[in-house]
Each structure stands twice: as structure tokens, then as C-alpha cells.
Amino acid sequence: MRKLLAIGLVLALAGCDSAAPEPDPGRPLGPPQPGVLRVLAGSELADMQPILDEAAKATGVQVKLTFSGTIEGAETLARGEATGKFDAVWFSSNRYLQTQPDADRRLGNQVKIMNSPVVLGLSADAVRRLGWEGKRVTWAQIAEAAGAKAFTYGMTDPSASNSGFSALVGVASALAGTGAAVNADQIAAITPGLTEFFSAQTLSAGSSGWLSDAYQRRAAGADPGEKVDGLVNYESVLLSMNADGKLPQPLSLVYPSDGVVSADYPFTLLSDAPDDARSAHQRLTDHLRTPDVQRRIMDQTRRRPAIPGVELGGQFAQRDLVELPFPTGADAVDALLSAYFNKIRRPSRTLYVLDTSGSMQGERIEALRSALIALTGADGSLVGKYRGFRGREELTLLPFSSAPAAPVTFVVPDTGPRPELDRIKAFAGGLKANGGTAIYDSLTRGYQLLGQPDPAKFTSIVLMTDGQNTNGSQYATFESAGRGARIPVFTVLFGESSQDEMNKVATLTGGKVFDARSTPLAKVFQEIRGYQ
Amino acid sequence: MKRRLSIVLAALLLVAVVVVIVIDQRGEGEPDARVVRGVIGSEKLAFFHDKRVIDVFAKHGLRVEVDPAGSRQIATSVDLGRYEFVFPSSSPAAQRIQRDRKITAGYTPFSSPMAVATFEPIVALLTANGVIRNGQLDVAKYLELAKAGTRWDQLPGNTAFPARKNLLITTTDPRESNSASMYLAIVSFVANGNTVVSTEEASTKLLPQLTKLFLDQGYTQNSTEGPFEDYLAAGMGKTPLALIYESQFLDRQIRGDGAIRPDMRMLYLAPTVFSKHTLVPLSDNGDKVGQLLTTDPELTRLAATFGFRPTDSRVLGQVLTEKGVAAPPELVDIIEPPSYETLERMLDTIGRQYR
Numbered sequence: 001m002r003k004l005l006a007i008g009l010v011l012a013l014a015g016c017d018s019a020a021p022e023p024d025p026g027r028p029l030g031p032p033q034p035g036v037l038r039v040l041a042g043s044e045l046a047d048m049q050p051i052l053d054e055a056a057k058a059t060g061v062q063v064k065l066t067f068s069g070t071i072e073g074a075e076t077l078a079r080g081e082a083t084g085k086f087d088a089v090w091f092s093s094n095r096y097l098q099t100q101p102d103a104d105r106r107l108g109n110q111v112k113i114m115n116s117p118v119v120l121g122l123s124a125d126a127v128r129r130l131g132w133e134g135k136r137v138t139w140a141q142i143a144e145a146a147g148a149k150a151f152t153y154g155m156t157d158p159s160a161s162n163s164g165f166s167a168l169v170g171v172a173s174a175l176a177g178t179g180a181a182v183n184a185d186q187i188a189a190i191t192p193g194l195t196e197f198f199s200a201q202t203l204s205a206g207s208s209g210w211l212s213d214a215y216q217r218r219a220a221g222a223d224p225g226e227k228v229d230g231l232v233n234y235e236s237v238l239l240s241m242n243a244d245g246k247l248p249q250p251l252s253l254v255y256p257s258d259g260v261v262s263a264d265y266p267f268t269l270l271s272d273a274p275d276d277a278r279s280a281h282q283r284l285t286d287h288l289r290t291p292d293v294q295r296r297i298m299d300q301t302r303r304r305p306a307i308p309g310v311e312l313g314g315q316f317a318q319r320d321l322v323e324l325p326f327p328t329g330a331d332a333v334d335a336l337l338s339a340y341f342n343k344i345r346r347p348s349r350t351l352y353v354l355d356t357s358g359s360m361q362g363e364r365i366e367a368l369r370s371a372l373i374a375l376t377g378a379d380g381s382l383v384g385k386y387r388g389f390r391g392r393e394e395l396t397l398l399p400f401s402s403a404p405a406a407p408v409t410f411v412v413p414d415t416g417p418r419p420e421l422d423r424i425k426a427f428a429g430g431l432k433a434n435g436g437t438a439i440y441d442s443l444t445r446g447y448q449l450l451g452q453p454d455p456a457k458f459t460s461i462v463l464m465t466d467g468q469n470t471n472g473s474q475y476a477t478f479e480s481a482g483r484g485a486r487i488p489v490f491t492v493l494f495g496e497s498s499q500d501e502m503n504k505v506a507t508l509t510g511g512k513v514f515d516a517r518s519t520p521l522a523k524v525f526q527e528i529r530g531y532q
Numbered sequence: 533m534k535r536r537l538s539i540v541l542a543a544l545l546l547v548a549v550v551v552v553i554v555i556d557q558r559g560e561g562e563p564d565a566r567v568v569r570g571v572i573g574s575e576k577l578a579f580f581h582d583k584r585v586i587d588v589f590a591k592h593g594l595r596v597e598v599d600p601a602g603s604r605q606i607a608t609s610v611d612l613g614r615y616e617f618v619f620p621s622s623s624p625a626a627q628r629i630q631r632d633r634k635i636t637a638g639y640t641p642f643s644s645p646m647a648v649a650t651f652e653p654i655v656a657l658l659t660a661n662g663v664i665r666n667g668q669l670d671v672a673k674y675l676e677l678a679k680a681g682t683r684w685d686q687l688p689g690n691t692a693f694p695a696r697k698n699l700l701i702t703t704t705d706p707r708e709s710n711s712a713s714m715y716l717a718i719v720s721f722v723a724n725g726n727t728v729v730s731t732e733e734a735s736t737k738l739l740p741q742l743t744k745l746f747l748d749q750g751y752t753q754n755s756t757e758g759p760f761e762d763y764l765a766a767g768m769g770k771t772p773l774a775l776i777y778e779s780q781f782l783d784r785q786i787r788g789d790g791a792i793r794p795d796m797r798m799l800y801l802a803p804t805v806f807s808k809h810t811l812v813p814l815s816d817n818g819d820k821v822g823q824l825l826t827t828d829p830e831l832t833r834l835a836a837t838f839g840f841r842p843t844d845s846r847v848l849g850q851v852l853t854e855k856g857v858a859a860p861p862e863l864v865d866i867i868e869p870p871s872y873e874t875l876e877r878m879l880d881t882i883g884r885q886y887r
Contacts, residue, residue: 095751105609109574109600110754115766138696173750179683179698181750184887258696262770278599308764308791320769322695325750329887 035280041090043067078102087277092162092263110266111285114303117260118166121238121251122230136257139174147196151229154203157530159386166261173324181325184335206530225510239302259322342391355465360433371522372428376421387529400442401435441472466495565595568817573621574600574755603710617818621710624872626810639822642840644779652795653692668802707883711756717869782839803865
């Protein structure tokens with residue numbers, strides 16, 4: 001009786017209703033309890049927001065996602081910078097993180113939420129042209145067709161996005177053909193096959209979202225860039241593009257018969273997470289893995305369920321997929337990424353149009369110098385290693401003020417690049433600021449210098465300016481000259497540059513605007529590398 | 533004024549609650565449940581989260597809270613300061629903790645033999661190729677194929693699963709998980725001419741061959757729930773052969789939730805080892821958890837409903853009969869794992885090859 005009285009008093013004090021003693025079938029996990037999970041996550045999980053909002057209502061657990069690339073995330077963990085700031089990480093896969101021992105040891109309980117394999121999506125026309133209708137093909141056959149220039153595709157930068165990274169690993173494992181995980185010693189042997197496969201990659205992007213948009217715009221003729229036949233991306237992204245109905249013709253999904261690499265989205269508690277985060281993680285992941293929520297995830301995001309007993313929807317044409325072995329160690333992964341950037345993928349031809357007008361004096365010119373120098377290998381981070389100027393890259397720096405200055409061109413060799421990188425570093429370190437701002441004369445000069453782009457290379461321009469155009473021709477002149485049709489311009493907002501004009505230049509040329517007003521210039525330059 | 537009145541009332545209520553609770557604690561009735569926190573092998577998570585299990589512990593005044601971790605992680609890298617008991621999935625990991633912390637107490641309330649989860653087409657294929665004999669997976673024959681780096685598509689007459697991937701049992705990460713170390717116990721025994729590895733010389737000689745069984749798989753997950761879940765959800769392409777505890781498969785069969793589809797099969801390994809789930813108490817409350825798990829008939833029966841084999845083997849048989857699940861075959865080819873030191877040395881050497 002006294003106990004009952006106590007309970008009654010507690011309830012009166014709390015003013016809330018009693019916790020149900022028996023589990024309610026509509027709410028198998030019991031009543032919601034307030035909690036917040038701070039999660040470092042892959043940006044493609046943005047499409048989970050509606051599901052997470054529903055989950056917050058059901059469980060009381062709010063999720064705060066902070067987006068990061070997988071390699072950057074691994075670095076944040078390895079340096080201990082996630083401690084106290086995040087309770088969990090949620091990337092498309094933990095495989096890369098677990099190759100980094102200092103990141104690996106910070107991972108606690110991992111709960112897989114869903115699945116999506118990385119596959120090739122091709123326009124129906126291309127599939128017909130290749131004679132692949134209703135047929136299963138191997139990665140080697142795909143690589144051969146790619147080498148014969150029978151089709152082209154776009155893919156994300158493997159150092160920026162997991163879909164590109166998974167594709168690189170998948171095709172490498174398949175081409176090695178040993179049936180075992182690929183190791184560092186095998187990379188040289190498969191480099192010719194990989195070079196064939198990646199010679200058809202005519203579009204690179206730092207983010208999966210931009211890649212899909214660019215593909216869509218080009219397919220619809222809304223973008224000056226050359227049309228691309230397909231995309232290497234998650235099955236979920238390709239299916240979603242088809243469902244959006246914006247493509248002139250849907251993508252056919254090619255599931256290589258020798259296997260795929262899949263993302264399994266482990267929602268991973270950090271080992272040093274506090275107790276309430278621990279229980280919040282448990283409640284949330286239990287909820288996300290209930291059959292109803294798994295079905296909703298499948299219907300809304302087109303990812304496959306992680307639990308048994310949820311019937312796959314009809315959109316998943318290929319149900320049983322062979323999973324290719326994934327390399328176990330940092331050495332193998334590093335060898336593969338380094339070979340990809342410096343030897344395998346199409347080489348880059350890159351031109352930087354750089355504002356060195358008087359307004360750049362002081363901190364700004366210093367930021368520009370160090371942003372360029374970081375790309376010569378001065379950035380010792382995990383990510384920086386794959387974002388610098390690459391082997392076989394032809395780089396032209398075109399500083400300008402009242403008029404374009406003399407351009408300087410560097411060619412980075414694929415072996416022993418240090419001396420050339422040092423020359424770039426010396427040139428960047430010597431940049432000085434004075435004079436006016438002739439943006440469009442200089443951009444036009446850049447186009448003249450690059451001439452007709454070589455189809456075997458990634459050719460692009462970066463335009464960085466901190467102010468309005470004060471000298472020479474205007475934007476209208478550049479626009480009417482129609483030069484934009486050939487080479488994309490990645491514009492960088494810095495200082496007082498005109499957001500409107502920079503947007504226009506990027507849109508006109510099929511490029512993208514980057515904002516260095518709130519983000520350090522060096523970080524922006526590094527990000528742009530994913531598109532070059 | 534109203535606000536002040538409500539504060540006063542709230543304060544009065546609070547005092548009343550405290551008084552009643554204090555009186556209650558001094559009177560008769562059950563003491564409030566004490567929280568006992570443990571770190572356990574992940575395959576026991578569902579057991580500890582089961583409401584019936586929670587209720588039995590509550591009757592004895594305990595609220596058991598558990599965090600899952602790989603059994604080797606428990607023995608080596610988990611900070612045990614916050615826990616009152618550890619409950620890894622095997623005796624070698626428990627021995628290590630007992631030795632490191634100079635604890636003699638230990639409870640082995642239940643165990644489970646290692647097995648392989650697979651599919652009917654794979655069973656037919658491996659039977660035709662002599663890897664499965666009398667319904668059990670012949671580890672010696674399997675090692676022969678694995679040693680030669682045989683791919684699935686190289687098996688004669690294979691139309692069922694012509695994957696260009698090595699014929700390998702999917703295990704967990706040997707650096708972190710207990711089931712992988714149990715697997716090493718089995719394969720090292722067979723590779724060593726059906727003798728438990730006991731010398732450094734023998735392990736040095738065998739390790740190149742044994743390391744391949746792990747490294748060739750590439751990335752492996754760190755808990756046994758991982759491969760089994762892939763087996764259940766993603767199917768044959770991803771995981772044609774998954775190393776599991778017998779309990780994992782039986783648990784799903786007993787639940788009858790449809791996760792075990794008609795073409796799914798569990799195979800026993802010949803020889804196999806028993807993974808002996810061993811609780812090591814780190815405090816008096818932790819010791820009480822160990823005692824209850826070993827002696828309380830209700831907990832023993834509940835453990836059996838999760839597919840574990842309690843010390844009294846009849847209990848599992850009864851549960852299986854009740855649920856209409858076929859009883860497992862009599863296992864005769866059972867071996868003991870190597871000593872903790874030998875097993876650890878081998879695991880460390882293999883772990884160093886992950887580069």
C-alpha cells in the first residue's frame with residue numbers, strides 16, 4: 001500500500017501518465033524517452049530525414065546529422081576530434097574506417113540499417129547499342145567496352161564519396177579475378193584493365209547529388225556539357241532518378257555477374273559515448289529495424305532492408321547479389337587510390353584564373369597562396385593526400401588584376417612529381433596583390449589558352465575572385481561569346497565577389513559555385529579537386 | 533501568488549514522496565532493483581533484452597544492463613571499469629580476463645557448438661564435391677579446397693552458384709570476435725593432423741595456410757550477428773557459408789518468425805568445438821548474475837529458448853520438442869580449443885597481416 005501511495009505521489013508530481021506495464025503492440029519499444037544523438041554522417045543520408053523525423057516521434061530520440069565524407073570522417077575519428085562532439089557515426093560503410101586503426105578503435109556497437117549495392121546505370125539506348133539487354137555481363141566485359149569507347153559514364157571522386165570508392169574497389173577485385181580480396185601487390189597487374197574501365201569516365205564529381213543533377217541536365221540538354229551514357233552509383237540513387245521521371249529515358253541497371261560492393265549503413269555508436277546516448281542509440285536502431293520502418297525505408301529511399309522477413313519490392317530486379325571481397329588493410333586501399341589518381345583515371349587539365357587585384361592584399365593573398373601550396377602535398381591529412389595535383393596533370397595558373405598576367409603551365413609527372421610540385425609551390429608563394437579586376441578578359445584568356453578540350457582528359461577552369469569586375473569586358477560579352485559551351489568553370493565566391501555573376505558563369509558552363517566566404521579557401525580548393 | 537502556491541505544493545509533494553519511499557525501504561517488500569552492468573558477446577544481447585529474463589532478474593532485485601562487444605575486445609580493449617561482469621562467448625577469452633584480473637570465479641551457464649549456415653543448393657553442390665559427408669561439413673576436405681584457392685566457379689558441375697569468388701566460410705574479424713577464434717581452433721586442429729596445436733613450432737608452420745582463410749575473405753565484420761544477418765537478409769550471393777553459433781540458427785527456428793526460409797540449412801562442422809559462454813564476475817552483484825544464470829531453472833529454460841545448450845542438455849531438447857523444431861544430431865566429433873596462450877599467439881600473428 002505504501003508503495004502504491006508512493007507511486008501515486010510520484011505520478012501526481014510528474015503530472016504524466018503511467019508507463020504501460022505490458023508492451024503495446026503498436027509501440028513495441030515502449031513509450032518515447034527524450035534523447036539526442038549527434039551523428040557524423042555521410043551526406044547521402046540526407047534522404048533519411050523524413051524517416052528520422054517519424055522515428056523521433058515514435059522513440060523520442062532526435063538525430064542531429066553533421067555531414068562529412070568517409071575519409072574525412074575517418075580522420076576526425078582518428079584524431080580524437082569526434083570525442084565529446086559526436087555520439088555516433090553513420091556512413092554508408094565502416095570498411096574504410098576500419099582500415100585506419102586509430103579510427104577503428106573508437107567504433108562501438110554497429111547496427112546495420114539498410115543496404116544498397118554500387119552498380120552501373122546506363123540509358124536504355126546505350127544498353128541496346130552494347131547488346132546487353134537482358135544479359136548479365138562481368139566487370140571485365142564492362143571494362144572492355146569502356147576501353148573501346150563504346151559508352152561513357154560519370155562517377156564520384158573515390159576520395160570524396162563512398163559510391164566512387166566502392167566502384168573502384170569492386171572493379172579492382174573483379175579484374176584481379178583471384179576470388180580473394182585485392183592486395184597492394186596486385187594493383188600493378190590490374191592497372192591496364194582499370195585504365196580501360198576508367199577511360200570511359202568522362203564526368204567526375206565530389207558529391208553524388210551533383211553527379212546525378214549533372215547527368216540529368218546533360219541528358220535533357222539543359223547543360224552545355226557532353227551527354228553521358230550512364231552513371232556508376234548506388235542502386236538506390238539510380239532507382240530514385242528513374243522514379244523522379246525527369247530523365248528523357250530511364251536508366252537500366254547493370255548488375256555485374258561477378259559481384260558488387262554494397263553499402264550497409266551501420267549506425268555506429270562511438271565507444272566513448274555517454275550512457276544516455278547509448279540507450280538512445282539502442283532505442284532508435286531497434287525502431288529503424290522494425291519491419292514497418294524497414295519497408296518505409298525501402299519504399300522511400302529505395303535501399304534494401306537489413307533484416308529478414310521484409311519482402312523485397314519489385315524494383316529490385318536482381319535479388320541475390322554476389323558480394324566482392326573488400327580489401328582489409330590501409331596499404332591496399334592506399335595503393336588503389338594512389339594508382340587511380342596518378343596513373344589510371346583520365347588525366348586532368350586544369351586552369352586556375354586567380355584574382356590578384358589590390359583588394360586581395362594581406363590575409364586574402366596569403367589564403368590564396370597557402371590554398372594552392374596545400375595542393376602541392378603540403379596538406380598531410382588523409383584526404384589531402386588524394387586531393388593534390390596529380391600525376392599526369394597539366395596545370396596552368398593564370399593570375400590577373402587589371403589584365404590577365406602571363407600564364408604559367410606545369411606538368412606533373414606520374415613518377416617523381418616532387419620537383420614539379422615544388423615549382424608550383426614556389427610560383428604560388430610568389431603571388432602578389434595589386435591593380436584592378438579584369439574578370440572576363442582573364443576568363444576569356446583562359447579559354448583561349450586551353451583551346452579545344454582534349455576528349456581524353458578532364459578539362460576544367462577554376463575562377464577565383466574577391467570582387468566585382470572593374471576592368472575590360474563585362475559578363476554579357478563573355479556570355480554572348482558562347483565560350484562556356486566547352487569547358488566547365490568552377491567559380492569560387494570570396495570576399496566581395498558577385499554571387500549573381502558567379503552563379504551565372506557556373507550555370508552557363510555546366511560548372512558549380514563554391515563558397516569560400518565562410519569556409520577556408522584551402523578547404524574549398526580541396527573540395528573542387530573532386531570535380532577536376 | 534498562484535505560482536508560489538504551486539511551488540509550495542510541489543515541494544510538499546516531494547517531501548511526501550521522499551518520506552513514503554524511505555519508510556517503504558525500511559519496511560517489508562522487495563528492495564529497489566540494483567543496476568548491474570555487464571559487457572557481453574553480442575549473440576546474447578536478445579536474451580538479456582527479453583522481458584521474461586528481465587523479470588526473473590527483477591525478482592532477485594537486479595536490473596541487468598548490457599553492452600555488446602566482440603569477445604576478444606572484451607578481453608583486451610574494452611574499459612572494464614564501468615562493468616560488474618563480463619560474459620564473453622568462450623572460455624579462452626574468459627580465462628584471459630580471469631588471469632589479468634586475478635579472478636578465480638567463473639560461471640558457464642550454457643554453451644553452443646560452432647556450425648555453418650547455408651542453403652540447400654550449396655549443400656547439394658558441396659555434397660557432390662565430397663565436402664559435405666553425412667550431413668556434416670568435412671573440415672579436412674574444405675581446407676584442401678581452400679588451400680588451393682578454389683573458387684566456387686571452379687567446382688565441377690557447379691551451375692547452382694558459379695561465383696568467381698573463393699570457396700570460403702564467412703567468419704568475423706579474427707582480431708575482434710570470438711567466433712573467428714573458435715573457427716581457428718577447429719581449422720588449426722585439422723591442419724595440424726587432428727591434434728590440438730600446442731607448440732609455437734606447429735603454429736608457425738600452419739599459420740601461412742590458416743591466415744589465408746581469413747585474409748582472402750577481405751573485410752570481415754566484428755560481431756557474429758553481422759554475417760548471420762547478411763545470410764538471413766541478403767541471401768546466398770553475399771554469404772553462401774556463414775560461420776555461426778548453433779544457438780543463432782535454433783533461436784530463429786524456435787521463434788518461428790519466418791526468417792529461416794525453406795531452403796536454409798544448418799550444417800555442423802566435423803570436427804567442431806563448443807563455445808562455452810563464460811561469465812566472469814567483477815563485483816558481488818556480477819557474481820549474483822552468474823549464480824542466477826547457472827542455478828535458476830527459469831533462466832536456464834529461457835536460455836534454451838534462445839537456442840543455447842544449458843548444462844543440463846535435456847532442457848534444450850524439451851524446448852525444441854515444444855516448438856516443433858527438429859532436435860540437433862548427436863555430435864561426436866568434438867575437440868577442445870588450444871590453450872589461451874596458443875590461440876592468442878596465432879590470432880595476433882594473423883592480425884598483424886591485416887595491412
